[in-house]
Amino acid sequence: MFTEEEWQRFLKxxxxxxxxxxxxxxxxxxxxxxxxxxxxxxxxxxxxRTEHIKDILNSLPHQEPSS
Known part of the structure; x- marks a missing residue:
């Protein structure tokens, strides 16, 4: 349902x-x-209140990959 990257962003x-x-x-x-x-x-x-995690992820800024 969630990629590992999405899940880590959500947990933060x-x-x-x-x-x-x-x-x-x-x-x-x-x-x-x-x-x-x-x-x-x-x-x-x-x-x-109930919120969908996908909606939360869509509203969060995307992180740039670390180099």
Missing amino acids: YFDILKTISSTSLISVRYSRERGIVEYIARDGKTIV
């Missing part, structure tokens, strides 16, 4: 997202199999 983004969400009233989790990120209320049950 997700680490930042987790850090930001730790100070807010939501938590985040992802499902590689389903290709989504879920934003969950602090009750641990209510999903307040």
Whole structure:
């Protein structure tokens, strides 16, 4: 579903997202199999937003290959 490069780009983004969400009233989790990120209320049950990982990747800047 995702190339290794795409997945590594997503994981870098997700680490930042987790850090930001730790100070807010939501938590985040992802499902590689389903290709989504879920934003969950602090009750641990209510999903307040769902985002597709492909959409996230499309909005991130592409990294230049290292030489």
